[in-house]
Amino acid sequence: MSAVEITSIRKSYGATVALSDINITIPSGSFFTLLGPSGCGKTTLLRTIAGFHQQDSGIIAIAKQQIENVPAHKRDVGMVFQDYAVFPHISVADNIAFGLKQRKVARSEIASRVADILDIVQLKPYAARMPHELSGGQQQRVGLARALVINPQVLLMDEPLSNLDAKLRVDLRRELRAIQQSMNITTIYVTHDQEEALAMSDIVCVMYGGVIQQAAAPWDVYNSPANSFVASFVGANNFLALSIDGTQAAIAETSVALPQLSSVQAGGKIVAAVRPEYIVVNPANDEDDLVRLPVKIRQVSFTGREMAVAATLASGEEIEAVTKPTSDIIALHPNDEAVFAFPARKVQLFEDGVTGARLF
Amino acid sequence: MTAAIATPSFFTGRLKRPGFWTVITALAVLLLAVLLLLPIANVLAISFFDATTGNFGLSNYVQVLTRRFYTAALWNTIVIGLLGMLGACLLGIPLAFCTSRYRIRGRAVIATFAVLVLCAPPFIGAYAWIMLFGSNGAVTNILSSIGIPAPTIYGVPGIVMVFSLKFFPYIYLMTENALNTINKSYEDAAENLGCTAFQRFYKVTLPLIFPAVSTGAIICFVLSIADFGTPAILGRGVRTLATIAYTQYTSEMGGTPTMAVTVSMLMIAISMIALLLQRRILSKRRYASALTNRPGKKAMSPLKSILVHGFCYLVVFIAMLPAFTVVYTSFLETSGPVFTGNFGLGSYERILRDSPQAIYNSFVFALAAVALIAVVSGLLSFIVVRRDNFVSGSLDLLLMVPYLIPGVVMAIGYVATFQHPPFDMTGTALIIILLVFIRRLPYGVRSTTSILRQIKPSIEEAAINLGASPAKTFASVTVPLMMPGLIIGSLMSFITAINELSSTLILYTSRTITMPVLIYVQVIDGEFGTAAALSTLLLLSTGLCVFTVFRFSDRKESAFV
Ligand SMILES: Nc1ncnc2c1ncn2[C@@H]1O[C@H](COP(=O)(O)OP(=O)(O)OP(=O)(O)O)[C@@H](O)[C@H]1O
Numbered sequence: 001m002s003a004v005e006i007t008s009i010r011k012s013y014g015a016t017v018a019l020s021d022i023n024i025t026i027p028s029g030s031f032f033t034l035l036g037p038s039g040c041g042k043t044t045l046l047r048t049i050a051g052f053h054q055q056d057s058g059i060i061a062i063a064k065q066q067i068e069n070v071p072a073h074k075r076d077v078g079m080v081f082q083d084y085a086v087f088p089h090i091s092v093a094d095n096i097a098f099g100l101k102q103r104k105v106a107r108s109e110i111a112s113r114v115a116d117i118l119d120i121v122q123l124k125p126y127a128a129r130m131p132h133e134l135s136g137g138q139q140q141r142v143g144l145a146r147a148l149v150i151n152p153q154v155l156l157m158d159e160p161l162s163n164l165d166a167k168l169r170v171d172l173r174r175e176l177r178a179i180q181q182s183m184n185i186t187t188i189y190v191t192h193d194q195e196e197a198l199a200m201s202d203i204v205c206v207m208y209g210g211v212i213q214q215a216a217a218p219w220d221v222y223n224s225p226a227n228s229f230v231a232s233f234v235g236a237n238n239f240l241a242l243s244i245d246g247t248q249a250a251i252a253e254t255s256v257a258l259p260q261l262s263s264v265q266a267g268g269k270i271v272a273a274v275r276p277e278y279i280v281v282n283p284a285n286d287e288d289d290l291v292r293l294p295v296k297i298r299q300v301s302f303t304g305r306e307m308a309v310a311a312t313l314a315s316g317e318e319i320e321a322v323t324k325p326t327s328d329i330i331a332l333h334p335n336d337e338a339v340f341a342f343p344a345r346k347v348q349l350f351e352d353g354v355t356g357a358r359l360f
Numbered sequence: 361m362t363a364a365i366a367t368p369s370f371f372t373g374r375l376k377r378p379g380f381w382t383v384i385t386a387l388a389v390l391l392l393a394v395l396l397l398l399p400i401a402n403v404l405a406i407s408f409f410d411a412t413t414g415n416f417g418l419s420n421y422v423q424v425l426t427r428r429f430y431t432a433a434l435w436n437t438i439v440i441g442l443l444g445m446l447g448a449c450l451l452g453i454p455l456a457f458c459t460s461r462y463r464i465r466g467r468a469v470i471a472t473f474a475v476l477v478l479c480a481p482p483f484i485g486a487y488a489w490i491m492l493f494g495s496n497g498a499v500t501n502i503l504s505s506i507g508i509p510a511p512t513i514y515g516v517p518g519i520v521m522v523f524s525l526k527f528f529p530y531i532y533l534m535t536e537n538a539l540n541t542i543n544k545s546y547e548d549a550a551e552n553l554g555c556t557a558f559q560r561f562y563k564v565t566l567p568l569i570f571p572a573v574s575t576g577a578i579i580c581f582v583l584s585i586a587d588f589g590t591p592a593i594l595g596r597g598v599r600t601l602a603t604i605a606y607t608q609y610t611s612e613m614g615g616t617p618t619m620a621v622t623v624s625m626l627m628i629a630i631s632m633i634a635l636l637l638q639r640r641i642l643s644k645r646r647y648a649s650a651l652t653n654r655p656g657k658k659a660m661s662p663l664k665s666i667l668v669h670g671f672c673y674l675v676v677f678i679a680m681l682p683a684f685t686v687v688y689t690s691f692l693e694t695s696g697p698v699f700t701g702n703f704g705l706g707s708y709e710r711i712l713r714d715s716p717q718a719i720y721n722s723f724v725f726a727l728a729a730v731a732l733i734a735v736v737s738g739l740l741s742f743i744v745v746r747r748d749n750f751v752s753g754s755l756d757l758l759l760m761v762p763y764l765i766p767g768v769v770m771a772i773g774y775v776a777t778f779q780h781p782p783f784d785m786t787g788t789a790l791i792i793i794l795l796v797f798i799r800r801l802p803y804g805v806r807s808t809t810s811i812l813r814q815i816k817p818s819i820e821e822a823a824i825n826l827g828a829s830p831a832k833t834f835a836s837v838t839v840p841l842m843m844p845g846l847i848i849g850s851l852m853s854f855i856t857a858i859n860e861l862s863s864t865l866i867l868y869t870s871r872t873i874t875m876p877v878l879i880y881v882q883v884i885d886g887e888f889g890t891a892a893a894l895s896t897l898l899l900l901s902t903g904l905c906v907f908t909v910f911r912f913s914d915r916k917e918s919a920f921v
């Protein structure tokens with residue numbers, strides 16, 4: 001219900017820079033996800049917001065109030081923990097009432113608010129139980145209820161679903177999103193599961209090496225990645241070296257016509273990226289406007305809904321296509337010659353390097 | 361919900377005020393500095409000023425290391441320490457092997473006896489053996505009546521025997537634990553590669569349990585050289601550093617206890633060398649192993665079964681013999697120092713009539729010290745486990761120190777430190793309570809840190825996040841979760857606190873006398889009846905605590921080592 005504004009936050013552990021110059025704005029009521037590989041600083045950022053780490057410098061403001069120097073127990077942010085952190089020595093109801101008691105809420109109001117939230121997280125029958133009598137998923141509901149019942153300005157969650165099995169994870173994430181939307185609570189969510197991030201979020205914020213790479217709507221992060229790191233981390237991608245000679249461009253010694261090249265300032269090396277799902281294997285000859293690359297098949301694997309076809313270009317670069325499992329594709333064998341083709345307009349251009357900027 | 365947020369300036373102002381844990385850490389450092397480091401520093405300082413001339417230098421050390429009076433004691437101490445350790449190993453390792461590898465009936469009884477032996481005050485052993493094998497002992501008299509000369513209990517052999525029987529439980533419990541947790545596959549592999557049973561034990565099992573055995577052995581060694589009561593009662597002319605430190609101290613009474621202190625420093629040095637040596641050996645051997653194949657317990661042939669059971673029960677029975685003797689004796693009627701041969705409660709009547717003060721003091725001092733230990737160890741363990749900084753690391757290390765400093769030394773340090781107004785505490789109950797507190801604090805901290813390490817920090821963070829202050833979080837979340845460790849730690853410190861002799865002997869006055877001191881005095885005076893009654897009382901309180909720890913701890917007997 002309150003906007004969060006983070007300005008120039010820095011944090012290092014000795015020589016390790018965990019966060020370098022983090023700037024983000026989170027609109028009130030939105031679901032904001034921090035996504036990134038292990039060790040990129042997601043937890044550090046979340047815990048800095050919660051007040052468990054002291055930042056080296058920078059400003060954190062919630063609803064325009066600076067809180068970066070407020071002790072953790074006086075920040076009005078709720079937190080849901082990866083390992084649930086449900087107090088093992090008190091009952092479910094007492095766990096949920098804990099924060100209200102700290103806030104000196106009247107007894108009768110505590111009872112009614114606890115009852116309401118138990119309803120929302122569907123734990124009504126378990127109020128009197130002790131935590132060890134609950135399953136992991138139920139414990140995490142207690143953790144969520146406990147954080148929500150105090151009506152925090154911001155809700156923080158650090159991989160809250162990662163200890164649950166795959167099926168439960170999907171169910172709970174729908175439920176979580178529904179509760180978040182109905183309560184309209186500003187939420188910062190940490191995950192390294194990109195599907196989870198894309199499915200739940202209003203804004204996905206991709207982090208790498210303590211730096212924010214891109215913060216945008218899931219659709220934009222996927223389709224308009226800001227740099228090659230985002231392009232490779234969110235969804236799969238094929239990166240192919242592009243050699244440019246005057247106006248002629250070539251991928252793996254096959255010259256290609258890429259109209260977008262004209263709008264790019266030719267500087268250093270350029271890499272072309274194309275997502276596997278845009279690649280057609282052995283297209284019919286009458287399809288126009290396709291970039292066609294001769295390949296040698298390496299491996300064909302069936303993943304259930306689709307086929308993954310891995311192949312090698314003449315240059316030795318590897319390339320993968322994901323297509324519908326047709327009989328032609330299933331019939332492919334390693335070392336078969338084939339053609340991978342994709343529309344030129346689906347090709348994105350990046351500067352070379354792990355976080356090379358997108359040129360087009 | 362915006363109520364909790366205040367203006368930034370308010371908080372930047374607040375931040376300058378140190379947090380709860382910063383204050384507690386500072387207090388802890390102050391406490392240990394005054395109660396632990398200062399007395400030791402004082403003792404150390406005294407040892408560098410010449411006993412007669414008062415000049416600064418190493419002259420005292422030169423004297424201690426050259427005069428026969430001292431070198432003989434040094435030699436005795438080392439020999440007794442090493443032989444005591446060896447004896448404890450020879451009893452403890454085979455016993456551990458039997459109980460962990462064979463199906464032994466009543467293993468719990470053996471383990472319980474071992475723990476009781478461990479917890480009983482050591483001087484009880486010494487004088488119980490005198491009552492059996494001393495010049496007028498029961499066994500001696502029986503043997504001489506049929507013309508057999510009884511083996512002497514006095515001197516080095518007697519002291520070594522008492523130490524072996526007293527300290528073997530450390531070796532036994534640690535080794536048994538190690539034997540129970542080594543991966544059986546190693547032994548199987550050795551057998552598969554063609555080792556005989558003995559080779560297998562010698563080449564595979566023993567090296568694997570070496571870390572545990574050596575840790576137990578070092579504890580035995582350190583305790584043997586620090587023990588005062590046993591050589592004092594059984595010595596008969598054989599002096600050790602501990603007894604010299606005490607007698608020198610009492611003879612230098614009033615003056616500066618220079619020689620007592622120098623001797624004490626030597627004891628500390630020996631303990632430290634032993635500890636460092638063991639650390640060095642251990643650092644080269646770390647065997648981590650995922651436990652996949654737990655060793656099983658074998659059934660035995662009837663003959664072997666009888667032999668093995670016989671051995672196990674014999675060891676713990678002999679080790680418990682002093683306790684049995686003491687309890688038995690306490691119910692014998694005496695007339696003066698002579699036992700009349702009838703049963704009765706006379707000794708108990710006399711201790712209740714003549715020395716209620718000692719009984720009262722013992723319990724009050726021990727309880728007060730334990731209350732302090734419980735509070736301080738709870739807070740200290742939080743600092744050590746949860747706060748990751750230089751100070752908390754040093755506190756952890758500092759808490760090892762009391763293990764190394766013999767009680768006599770700490771007591772001399774306390775007198776030297778706290779004898780000047782306005783901090784003159786000599787002769788008060790407070791000085792005894794504080795000394796016992798600092799000496800037994802590590803037991804409490806060890807127990808609470810081990811349980812705190814099992815509590816996930818996220819539980820405490822959750823409380824903080826929900827608005828509980830650090831102090832409130834500690835009280836309402838950490839302490840309840842730490843409670844089992846606190847209770848066990850308190851009981852174990854109570855056991856050691858109520859049996860404390862070596863330091864109280866130096867600090868006591870007629871008003872602050874305790875049961876162990878009174879027992880010592882009565883044994884020296886030959887009043888075995890009342891000494892036995894008091895000892896029985898001590899054994900009873902110790903036994904009750906052991907029983908309670910067993911109820912509370914899932915690790916049972918291994919909680920004691
Ligand atoms: N207490 C600490 N002391 C030193 N370095 C730390 C500490 N905590 C984190 N780091 C380092 O800071 C960096 C960021 O860690 P962080 O825990 O924020 O990563 P993360 O993105 O949450 O990773 P994961 O997905 O694995 O949870 C890592 O390089 C990590 O090694």
Ligand SMILES: [Mg+2]
Nearest residue numbers: 042043044158
């Ligand atoms: Mg993390």
